[in-house]
Amino acid sequence: MKKLKLIIAREYKAMVMSKSFILTTMLMPLLIVVCGGVPALIGYLNDAGSDVEKVAIIDESGRYGAAVTDTELYQFVALKGDTASATNAREFYDKSSGDLAAVVVIPAAVDQGAPVTVYSESTVNISLKDHINRELSDTITRAKLASYGIEGLQEMIDNSTVDVDVKSVKWSNDGSENESSTEIAMVLGMVLSLFTYMFVLMYGAMIMNGVVEEKTNRIVEVIVSSCKPFQLMMGKILGIGLVGLTQIAVWTVLVSIVMGVCGSIAGVGFGIMGDNSVMLGGAAQQAAASVDEDTMASIMRSLFSVNYAAILSCFVLYFLGGYLLYASLFAACGSAVDQASDAGQFTSPLMFIMIIALYAGMACIDNPSGPMATACSMIPFTSPVVMMIRLPYDVPFWQILVSLLLLYATAAGTVWVASRIYRTGILLYGKKHGFKDLFKWVKG
Amino acid sequence: MNYIEIKDVVKRYSGHTALNGVSMSVPKGCIYGLLGPNGAGKTSLIRIINRITHQDSGEVLLDGRPIVDDDVTRIGYLPEERGLYKKMKVLDQIVYLARLKGMPRSIAYSEAMAWLERFNLTEWAGKKLETLSKGMQQKVQFIATVIHRPQLLIFDEPFSGFDPVNAEQLKQEILRLNKEGATILFSTHNMESVEAVCEQISLINHSQVVLQGNVNEIRRSHKKNIIAVALEGDAKLPERPELYSILPAQDSTQETMVKLQQGVNVREAIAWLNDNCPLTGFHEILPSMHEIFIDTVNNTKTSQNEEA
Known part of the structure; x- marks a missing residue:
């Protein structure tokens, strides 16, 4: 036990003190923030930096020109219809000596469906087109409704436009109601599942490289003359596993801080997003516009309705089980080769299973309680990834229990198999080994 | 009084027999040579004494009783294929290996510093191993082997990788440890060093002991x-x-x-x-051990051919 602790401590220290670990741990959250934030920031800077541009309006209809109001980016100047028309739009543009960004011609029959034309020497900005489209459409619709002369028609139409909001409410056993969000459950499940997948592969590869390194360094014979090969293998697996948990802990803290900060300045954040969604086109604009205070509040409520403590502890349990299962097999792979580059033949089946697990998980998003999802969340090789998808949807407790038991029993089995391969493999140099040799070593 | 007693040890790997009924007695305080060509079974025997692998049959006694796992703290082993963690600091590395052998941290620390000073490596204590020259790395490896004051030291080709000056320093250290009471088991091809330091030898060939005894007696009997x-x-x-x-x-x-x-x-x-x-x-x-070695190995070869 004392030796195992020593080995765990060494592996942990060696990994945590390494530059690559410190960098990835600190920079990964930053990287995610940067990846998400940069486009928004660029869009913001793009808008903020540009001057207000003048756009001339030639209103042949004589009625709707005033409907187009100025924005932060564009100032609209009306040109009187008797002197200006579509035919001499170019003259005005040239006369302005670069003062005008574009000339908009509203045809007389615009309310009959005739298109509005924007003339410009450069490509017309999509946000300008969207702005004109929206303002003119609104005004013309209103004008047409008014032309029917029916009193209160506008109100009648407004009242009869119904947008059905589907809200999901979860009953809990104590009778209380929680507002839940399917979307948030889905995203959370996907994030956790991808996390597990990534971690198991990343840390599995780390274990394997560590084992190969000890073998090529030839330190392994020195170490196993002081302790059992099993202790060395488990020490490495547990030590590096602790590194993984440390990383998760650091990231959880960082994400909580970021979430807290974001929550307190959510209004400001959404304000910026609202502005920027202009560049994402009309749909996003409308979506952003519909994010009113009510929905914001409901998103926040749903975010906090998720039982993070339960999910996080399940995540840690599955993560550890899946990690033990795969890490021990990766350690066995490492022990059977002389260089990391030779390990492909042994690791590719493992990679293959992991990828199947990921695809199964993604397929289960649509029906997280279906037979396929249930089965895959029971099979130990896929359960750590697939169960993550299901967790936010309230999996029956007995299923979690059975799946965890299966997972840990299998992990114990793979650790045993791996230790048999490991204790023989680490002392054999030079010859390339195949699966047949591994089976022989397991049998002893 | 024999410190190690090996009785009729057999070790089989799938396909071949590495040790076939090997017996050997190493007296306490003796410098004992374990000789034999490559693939004869020396490393298999050493690994069994070190509890890295286990014999299929036969007995290994240490100090009169069957050897157990905890006895590894009394053994210092310098394998032929050796190495250390490249990215680990010299002092940390020595202390780690000493603690794996059961030494308390504080004693391991002070002993390590004393040994580093003896080998003029004090200024390298805080440096990563990969920054040291190969010769210095070998010295660090030697310190890690002997730091826990083992009563039994097993050296597999200890002088390979050392220049003559460092090899001589190493030899003196080994002789000093022997004088202080350590029993030493040498595995080597270097016959000159066998004549110079070993009192007794076992020559292993084709998984069997083919020659055993006091070096001087062997040389006289082969005159x-x-x-x-x-x-x-x-x-x-x-x-x-x-x-x-x-x-x-x-x-x-x-x-x-x-x-x-x-x-x-x-x-x-x-x-x-x-x-x-x-x-x-x-x-x-008197014939040199080198000649006796070659003669004996060739003789066993011919006698085996005759059998076949």
Whole structure:
């Protein structure tokens, strides 16, 4: 036990003190923030930096020109219809000596469906087109409704436009109601599942490289003359596993801080997003516009309705089980080769299973309680990834229990198999080994 | 009193037998040579003593009782294929290996510093191993092997990778440890070092002990009745075929090698030479361990071929 602790401590220290670990741990959250934030920031800077541009309006209809109001980016100047028309739009543009960004011609029959034309020497900005489209459409619709002369028609139409909001409410056993969000459950499940997948592969590869390194360094014979090969293998697996948990802990803290900060300045954040969604086109604009205070509040409520403590502890349990299962097999792979580059033949089946697990998980998003999802969340090789998808949807407790038991029993089995391969493999140099040799070593 | 007692140890791997009924006794405080060509089974035997692998049958006794896992704290092992963690600092590395052998941290620390000072490596204590030269790395490895004051030291080709100056320093350290009471098991191909330091040897070939015993006795028992004779000035040794045959000169020394005929004893021959030649000196030539090694290995080869 004392030796195992020593080995765990060494592996942990060696990994945590390494530059690559410190960098990835600190920079990964930053990287995610940067990846998400940069486009928004660029869009913001793009808008903020540009001057207000003048756009001339030639209103042949004589009625709707005033409907187009100025924005932060564009100032609209009306040109009187008797002197200006579509035919001499170019003259005005040239006369302005670069003062005008574009000339908009509203045809007389615009309310009959005739298109509005924007003339410009450069490509017309999509946000300008969207702005004109929206303002003119609104005004013309209103004008047409008014032309029917029916009193209160506008109100009648407004009242009869119904947008059905589907809200999901979860009953809990104590009778209380929680507002839940399917979307948030889905995203959370996907994030956790991808996390597990990534971690198991990343840390599995780390274990394997560590084992190969000890073998090529030839330190392994020195170490196993002081302790059992099993202790060395488990020490490495547990030590590096602790590194993984440390990383998760650091990231959880960082994400909580970021979430807290974001929550307190959510209004400001959404304000910026609202502005920027202009560049994402009309749909996003409308979506952003519909994010009113009510929905914001409901998103926040749903975010906090998720039982993070339960999910996080399940995540840690599955993560550890899946990690033990795969890490021990990766350690066995490492022990059977002389260089990391030779390990492909042994690791590719493992990679293959992991990828199947990921695809199964993604397929289960649509029906997280279906037979396929249930089965895959029971099979130990896929359960750590697939169960993550299901967790936010309230999996029956007995299923979690059975799946965890299966997972840990299998992990114990793979650790045993791996230790048999490991204790023989680490002392054999030079010859390339195949699966047949591994089976022989397991049998002893 | 034997420190290690190996009794009829058999180790089989799938396909071949690495050790076939090997027995060996290493007296306490002895420097014992374990010799044999590559693949003879030396490393298998050493790994069994180190509890890295286990024998299929037979017994290994340490200090009179069957060896157990905890006994590894009493053994220091320097494998032939050796290495350390490249990215770990020198002092941390030595302390880590010492603690794995059961040494308390504080003692491991002070001992490590003392050893580093002895090898003039104090200033490297905080440096990563990969920044040291190969010779210095070997010294660090040696320190890690002996730091826990093992009563049994096992060295597998200890001098490989050392330049002559460092090899001599290493040899002196090993002899000093032996004087302080450590029993030393040497596995080597370097026959000169065997003659210089080993009291007893076992020669293993094809998984079996083919020669065993005290080095001097072995050399005497393998003597080929050759004596070196030195004569005054340019005098030539007369032919006496019934007494001896003159061997062709191998180098430019003044001595002439003669092989005595069967049944002729040294005293008889010297008496005749003394009477008939201007004799200035003579001494008996014992075969070197190198010759005995090669002869024995070749003999077992031919006898095996005959069996087959």
